[in-house]
Each structure stands twice: as C-alpha cells, then as structure tokens.
Amino acid sequence: MAEKTFTACCGAPGVYAEEAARRMLDGAEVLYFKDFESVARAVSGGHVPYGVLPIENSLAGSVLPVYDLLQRDGFRIVKAVRVRIEHVLLAAEGVRLGDVREIASHPQALAQCGRFLGLHPDVDTVSVASTASAAQRLAFSGRRDAAAIASRRCAEIYGLKVLEEDIQDAVYNVTRFICIAKTLAAGPGANRISLLLTLAHCPGALYGLLRRFAEIGVNLTKIESRPIPGSDFEVRFILDFEAPALSASLRALLADLEHAPEIRRYQLLGIYREE
Numbered sequence: 001m002a003e004k005t006f007t008a009c010c011g012a013p014g015v016y017a018e019e020a021a022r023r024m025l026d027g028a029e030v031l032y033f034k035d036f037e038s039v040a041r042a043v044s045g046g047h048v049p050y051g052v053l054p055i056e057n058s059l060a061g062s063v064l065p066v067y068d069l070l071q072r073d074g075f076r077i078v079k080a081v082r083v084r085i086e087h088v089l090l091a092a093e094g095v096r097l098g099d100v101r102e103i104a105s106h107p108q109a110l111a112q113c114g115r116f117l118g119l120h121p122d123v124d125t126v127s128v129a130s131t132a133s134a135a136q137r138l139a140f141s142g143r144r145d146a147a148a149i150a151s152r153r154c155a156e157i158y159g160l161k162v163l164e165e166d167i168q169d170a171v172y173n174v175t176r177f178i179c180i181a182k183t184l185a186a187g188p189g190a191n192r193i194s195l196l197l198t199l200a201h202c203p204g205a206l207y208g209l210l211r212r213f214a215e216i217g218v219n220l221t222k223i224e225s226r227p228i229p230g231s232d233f234e235v236r237f238i239l240d241f242e243a244p245a246l247s248a249s250l251r252a253l254l255a256d257l258e259h260a261p262e263i264r265r266y267q268l269l270g271i272y273r274e275e
Contacts, residue, residue: 004029008042008051011130014154020177021052024079040069056176060111077270079179089164091147104134105149116167194269195239200262216249
C-alpha cells in the first residue's frame with residue numbers, strides 16, 4: 001500500500017485539482033482549502049509538503065493570482081500535469097434549464113463557458129472558490145432556481161443532475177496544474193523550466209534576453225508580462241521553456257541570467273517534469 005502524501009487543493013471533493021494531484025503524486029491524500037491563499041499558507045506553514053494549483057488554461061489563459069503567490073512566497077514548482085476539462089451544468093433533480101436564475105462556478109470556469117452563458121443573458125453568474133465548491137454549495141442549499149458549472153464527477157458526489165453537457169467554449173479545454181513545494185527539487189525526467197524575471201527599463205532589454213535563448217536552441221513555450229504592483233507601469237516577465245536535458249549550455253545560461261546586470265530580479269520557479 002502506497003504511503004500517504006498529504007496535498008493541499010482549493011475547493012471540495014470532485015475538483016479538477018484532485019485529479020491532477022493523484023496523477024502527480026503517489027498516494028496523494030487530498031486536503032481541501034477554501035482558496036489559493038489558504039493552499040499557499042498550508043504549504044508555507046509546513047502543514048502539508050505539497051499544494052496543487054491551476055496555472056494556465058487553454059481557453060482562459062494564465063491564472064495570474066497563482067503567479068502572484070509564487071513570486072510573493074517563493075514557492076517552487078516540482079511537477080506539472082495537463083488535465084482535460086469537461087464542464088457540465090448541474091442542478092437539483094427535477095430542475096429544468098428554464099428554472100435557473102443563477103449559475104455559480106470558479107471565475108476561470110465561467111470564463112471558459114462564456115458562449116453558453118451568453119445564450120442566457122437573464123441568468124446571473126456568481127464566482128466561488130472552485131467548481132466543486134459551487135456544486136457542494138448548490139447541493140447543500142436545496143435551491144431550485146440555481147445551477148453550478150463543475151465536473152461530471154461532482155454530479156455523482158453531490159447527488160445533482162446534469163442539465164447540459166460540454167458547455168465550454170471549445171472541445172479542447174485543458175488546464176495545466178502545478179505541484180508546489182517550499183524547496184527546489186529537480187526530479188528525474190525534468191523537461192520544463194519556469195522563471196520570473198524583471199528587466200532593466202531600457203531599449204533592447206527584452207530582445208537581448210530572448211536572443212540568449214535562441215542562440216542555444218531553447219524553445220520558449222510561454223512568455224507573458226505582468227504589472228509589478230506599486231511600480232510606474234513596470235512589468236515582470238513569466239517564462240516557460242523546454243528543457244529535455246540540462247545541457248552545459250543551458251546551465252551556463254541560467255547562471256548568466258541570475259547575475260546579468262540587465263536583469264533586476266531573477267527568480268527560478270522550478271525545474272520539473274510536465275506530463
């Protein structure tokens with residue numbers, strides 16, 4: 001029998017992060033917390049060794065509050081996995097779509113189902129901590145004028161009925177989940193590296209950075225800018241890139257970036273395997 005690996009997730013049983021945790025960690029024993037901040041506190045306080053958080057969705061883009069937590073608290077990404085997202089609309093048994101006046105879910109899930117929600121302009125939307133939390137809340141409320149966007153598994157867990165299936169905007173809807181820990185652990189088979197960088201505010205700074213990657217043949221899979229709170233429109237850059245092998249040239253690049261004068265802040269988020 002596998003030893004239990006206690007892991008923090010946001011939401012309630014049936015949340016997509018639960019599937020991600022079980023795929024990334026052997027013997028994952030999931031503990032549920034109300035929001036991303038609570039997951040971060042559980043890891044930083046040593047209550048659990050790992051936390052699982054969504055980082056990016058193929059429809060709605062980056063989950064920016066998670067990047068903010070990574071920068072603020074210095075967590076490291078130790079694993080990542082892609083989970084297929086298939087949203088359904090859930091309601092109590094006997095409720096019809098025409099009865100629904102409110103739909104609750106996580107903000108990312110609501111964004112991923114914008115086309116469906118647009119067909120029902122008279123229905124209010126409510127943001128909650130997770131898709132599973134929306135389903136749990138609905139089941140406990142007994143309301144017959146409300147629905148939730150969540151996974152099909154939530155219907156089974158909370159005794160709800162599927163009103164509409166596959167309501168996301170595109171058939172291909174995938175979320176990247178990361179496993180965070182307090183310390184860096186570049187495990188076997190690492191194939192991805194993530195960085196946060198702040199560059200000098202001068203012409204050519206970004207070009208110079210990107211050229212370094214091109215010169216050694218590294219494929220960038222993500223580059224995104226994020227405003228720095230309290231600054232005069234300065235930004236930090238989020239970079240993900242492929243690293244099928246930590247070659248000597250890639251190790252040298254990472255060392256150079258850490259001490260390069262044009263880089264004001266360098267933060268290695270993780271060297272990890274993504275499945």
